[in-house]
Amino acid sequence: MILQNFIVFEGIDGAGTSTQLKILQDKLRDKPAYFTCEPTELETGRFLRKVLKGDIKLHPDTIARLFAADRCEHLFGNNGILELTKKGNLVVSDRYIFSNLAYQSNECGKELPRALNASFPLPQIVFYFDLDPSISINRIHNRGVTEIYEKKEFLQKTREQYLSIMEEYKDKTQIVFINAEDSILNVSEKIWSIISELPIIKK
Numbered sequence: 001m002i003l004q005n006f007i008v009f010e011g012i013d014g015a016g017t018s019t020q021l022k023i024l025q026d027k028l029r030d031k032p033a034y035f036t037c038e039p040t041e042l043e044t045g046r047f048l049r050k051v052l053k054g055d056i057k058l059h060p061d062t063i064a065r066l067f068a069a070d071r072c073e074h075l076f077g078n079n080g081i082l083e084l085t086k087k088g089n090l091v092v093s094d095r096y097i098f099s100n101l102a103y104q105s106n107e108c109g110k111e112l113p114r115a116l117n118a119s120f121p122l123p124q125i126v127f128y129f130d131l132d133p134s135i136s137i138n139r140i141h142n143r144g145v146t147e148i149y150e151k152k153e154f155l156q157k158t159r160e161q162y163l164s165i166m167e168e169y170k171d172k173t174q175i176v177f178i179n180a181e182d183s184i185l186n187v188s189e190k191i192w193s194i195i196s197e198l199p200i201i202k203k
Ligand code: ADP
Pocket: 011, 012, 013, 014, 015, 016, 017, 018, 019, 020, 139, 140, 142, 143, 180, 181, 182, 183, 184, 187
């Protein structure tokens, strides 16, 4: 099932999704649009951030299950994505199921993330930011704080997972392939050329 007016940004760390989310948020400040991320800002998401920082060590299967639980609340909880889109808002999320499929598959195999994410609705559009990890690693290091997944070999494998996932989902929803090596301005213009044409934004 596709959830209309729900859009996600995906890509390896340092690909620029958070930068573009902020730019889009600015352009849409007078529109019925909400901006969110995974892990969420909820308690479930805060716990996951501690895990990603390496402060809490857990079995990879547990991490995959926690991501799914956090997503469940993100979608179906009070003031969640479902409720917001039903009320006529656009919702844009920095990361969604594809992150889980790409990252967690490296650590606990493909089956568990697939099973855990099978029943969640698909977004109307996925903007997939594709970038060589040797570039993203430099961007992350300039940013300062690093997380457990931010190692070049790990990100290389994650990028490969992403590419095969995008191939798999291209007939199931709209996938927009972003060359994330491009300048911040060019990427933001490409995203805007699509978002600005959505009926919910045009009206
Ligand atoms: P992500 O959220 O995908 O991990 P960020 O948006 O936080 O990545 O960007 C990581 C770093 O890379 C930031 O310092 C940001 O300013 C820089 N950056 C983002 N997009 C680009 C781009 N297109 N070209 C060069 N640097 C970028």
